Amino acid sequence: MVQFGKKNYYTGIVELVHNNQPSGYEVKEIMMVLDAKPIVRHPQLKLWNWLAEYYLCSVGEVYKAAVPSGLKVESETYILLNSDYEYDENVNLTERMALIIQLLDRNGRMKISEIERETGFKNLGTLVNKMLEIGLVLIDERIVDKYRARKETLVRLNCDRNDNEALHGFFDIVKRARQQEKMLIAYLDLSAWMQSPTPKEVLKSDLLERSGASPAVLKGLVDKGVLEIYKKEINRFTVDVSESAELPQLSNAQLAAYNSILDKWKENKVTLLRGVTGSGKTEIYSHLINDVLNLGQQVLYLVPEISLTTQLTSRLQKIFGKRLLIYHSKFSDNERVDVWKKLLSTHEPLIVLGVRSSVFLPFAKLGLVIVDEEHESSYKQYDPAPRYNARDAAIVLASMHGAATLLGSATPAVETYYKAKIGRFGLVELLERFDGIRMPEVKVVDMRDQRKRKECRGLYSNPLLVASRKALGEGKQVIMFQNRRGYAPMVECKECAWVPKCKNCDVSLVFHRNIRELRCHYCGYSMTLPNLCPVCGQDSVETYGYGTERIADDLNEIFNEYRVARMDLDTTRNKDAYEDIIEDFSSHKTDILVGTQMVTKGLDFERVRVVGVLNADSILNYPDFRSNERAFNMIEQVAGRAGRKNEVGEVYVQTTDPNNQIIEKVKTHDYEGYYDEQIDERQRFAYPPFTKIVNIYLKHKDERMVNSLAVNYVLELRKIFGNRVLGPEKPIVGRVANYYIQSIMLKMEANASMRKVKDLLRTVYERVSIDKNMRSAILYYDVDPV
Numbered sequence: 001m002v003q004f005g006k007k008n009y010y011t012g013i014v015e016l017v018h019n020n021q022p023s024g025y026e027v028k029e030i031m032m033v034l035d036a037k038p039i040v041r042h043p044q045l046k047l048w049n050w051l052a053e054y055y056l057c058s059v060g061e062v063y064k065a066a067v068p069s070g071l072k073v074e075s076e077t078y079i080l081l082n083s084d085y086e087y088d089e090n091v092n093l094t095e096r097m098a099l100i101i102q103l104l105d106r107n108g109r110m111k112i113s114e115i116e117r118e119t120g121f122k123n124l125g126t127l128v129n130k131m132l133e134i135g136l137v138l139i140d141e142r143i144v145d146k147y148r149a150r151k152e153t154l155v156r157l158n159c160d161r162n163d164n165e166a167l168h169g170f171f172d173i174v175k176r177a178r179q180q181e182k183m184l185i186a187y188l189d190l191s192a193w194m195q196s197p198t199p200k201e202v203l204k205s206d207l208l209e210r211s212g213a214s215p216a217v218l219k220g221l222v223d224k225g226v227l228e229i230y231k232k233e234i235n236r237f238t239v240d241v242s243e244s245a246e247l248p249q250l251s252n253a254q255l256a257a258y259n260s261i262l263d264k265w266k267e268n269k270v271t272l273l274r275g276v277t278g279s280g281k282t283e284i285y286s287h288l289i290n291d292v293l294n295l296g297q298q299v300l301y302l303v304p305e306i307s308l309t310t311q312l313t314s315r316l317q318k319i320f321g322k323r324l325l326i327y328h329s330k331f332s333d334n335e336r337v338d339v340w341k342k343l344l345s346t347h348e349p350l351i352v353l354g355v356r357s358s359v360f361l362p363f364a365k366l367g368l369v370i371v372d373e374e375h376e377s378s379y380k381q382y383d384p385a386p387r388y389n390a391r392d393a394a395i396v397l398a399s400m401h402g403a404a405t406l407l408g409s410a411t412p413a414v415e416t417y418y419k420a421k422i423g424r425f426g427l428v429e430l431l432e433r434f435d436g437i438r439m440p441e442v443k444v445v446d447m448r449d450q451r452k453r454k455e456c457r458g459l460y461s462n463p464l465l466v467a468s469r470k471a472l473g474e475g476k477q478v479i480m481f482q483n484r485r486g487y488a489p490m491v492e493c494k495e496c497a498w499v500p501k502c503k504n505c506d507v508s509l510v511f512h513r514n515i516r517e518l519r520c521h522y523c524g525y526s527m528t529l530p531n532l533c534p535v536c537g538q539d540s541v542e543t544y545g546y547g548t549e550r551i552a553d554d555l556n557e558i559f560n561e562y563r564v565a566r567m568d569l570d571t572t573r574n575k576d577a578y579e580d581i582i583e584d585f586s587s588h589k590t591d592i593l594v595g596t597q598m599v600t601k602g603l604d605f606e607r608v609r610v611v612g613v614l615n616a617d618s619i620l621n622y623p624d625f626r627s628n629e630r631a632f633n634m635i636e637q638v639a640g641r642a643g644r645k646n647e648v649g650e651v652y653v654q655t656t657d658p659n660n661q662i663i664e665k666v667k668t669h670d671y672e673g674y675y676d677e678q679i680d681e682r683q684r685f686a687y688p689p690f691t692k693i694v695n696i697y698l699k700h701k702d703e704r705m706v707n708s709l710a711v712n713y714v715l716e717l718r719k720i721f722g723n724r725v726l727g728p729e730k731p732i733v734g735r736v737a738n739y740y741i742q743s744i745m746l747k748m749e750a751n752a753s754m755r756k757v758k759d760l761l762r763t764v765y766e767r768v769s770i771d772k773n774m775r776s777a778i779l780y781y782d783v784d785p786v
């Protein structure tokens, strides 16, 4: 802990002990050493330094992102009382602690610096640290949308396990009520009452299903005092070791892929597994993980945030039991600290299933790193720094441990497949679906033709509606994909052409009907939809276009006998909602799922026959070198949701451009053909992997200022980087949250040394920051943008 200024102290990590006096700045005293033992282990700092160098940020920014707040108590940290703390007589509360508890009790949450001010105590960091360890207080993370535990309704028998007399009494009570008797027996059965000294907990829903009785029967039993209903918080990601499963049996094709991965690793520590959707990559991963655990080593299994569902965790928990640790970004800080400390304290073979930030954890000895869905753009962090790509960081981390890496995807990133093709990565391909299931049939619907023939109903073409109705009628499910949320993406006055715009950003507002609001999808600004046009005063404000909210409404009307669910950012703000939508759809409580790209992620649903891509035009033709890649991935991934055993899935791609090269390739699931075209284009126009791109952003509240700063800055950049500098230009959305933006692109040689680039950029910045206006602007770098 080190003091800066009079009041503030910060924590840091001791990287090196040496005797060279630094020059150029005043050295601060270390006030206190917080941890008796190191909280990081080799080679974590090495990775942090690599990240800071490669992604052009400071190692402090990496530290800030990497270490949970509970391990770096600072004067600006908010703490509050832990209401779950259980009094423990062995804990000796000091007078100071008691005083802090009183203060927190009165004020709710407080900054440590505020407590110091109120009490007159100095340097409370260590003491607070101790209180955190005991569990007296918690770090408050109001800003973090915490993962909320799900409440389940459970049922239990109103007597002791050993109280046979009471049990007999219960049977007497229900003797004349056959339904109630049946339910009582079902309860005993489900809880394994007779077989086990500690009966299992029974879900209310399971009991109703097993007994086949109505809730009224249950109510009768509760009224008679036989059963009791209670609620319990269930953390979806707690490891339930009561159920276990064997390793899945591999098919011949899977087994061949598994063997071939082991082979490739002998020459190449990083190997790509391209397995088409539904080929069963997870089963192969399970076997590889098992091998590494048996060697006594650890495994990091990275998934995109959206794929970290109970579907996946419960599958792995059954196989690996307590050896599985989960690291979710929606976990509370305490839970993150728990995982961190668990890893820090052990060399045991463990597997961490986690999102992006789990690359920062203190692994003892990694033997394997798996990056599933390696093409996913959400592996890249946009804001704040470090703007790292967790896939690439994971590869570096693995190499620092001497571990093998497996990248998995049905649609590998162009860069990744290129590296596999030229032999920098090993390549294993699994091109058949599991269990002989066939790839879905893709049908392209020409919407111009549909409109000409007046066959479509708004956005919905006749073939899509017919196929959906047929599938639903046969007890199958339908997924509709539209990459726009809200009700209507366009609002306009049809008299005077007034369009509502965000007051903070250069974008038009999107209409959300259920909250009757116009909303900005960039900054969250909202206003109510005016009844009369604010410019011409006419009753002529119209909404146009189709967002997911409108589509769900429409489909509710068209298919009114079926149940429609919607999955987008608006319906999944709370993490539970996302899980609930998936669970309802996979247990067939809903029939049609409408959603944004969330529905394209690797979710497995048994009964999906039809997938509709409602407006493929909206995802094609972006002015960006990755737009084709994004479009192909999105359509191919959502198409992959269709079709299961004994049935070919049907995918309807609606477009006004049926001959588009990407659509042609999706139609035949021709990844290779798509890749060849993309890599040609990338080479022709000098884009990655043939170059390395660094985007530089300048932001300022004053538009003219940011424009002139950008021009000057580019002049300085050109002196060093020459024609590698492109821009400056105003991005498509040129103002966000009141900041005007200018962007500059640096196109470097593919093998450019980032250390050198960083030094040069620093030199340029030093030169331009003589101008104090430059210092008032925000400048940041984005390396390898996706």
Ligand SMILES: [Zn+2]
Pocket: 493, 494, 495, 496, 497, 498, 533, 534, 535, 536, 537, 538, 540
């Ligand atoms: Zn008007």
Ligand SMILES: [Zn+2]
Pocket: 502, 503, 504, 505, 520, 521, 522, 523, 524, 525, 737
């Ligand atoms: Zn806005």
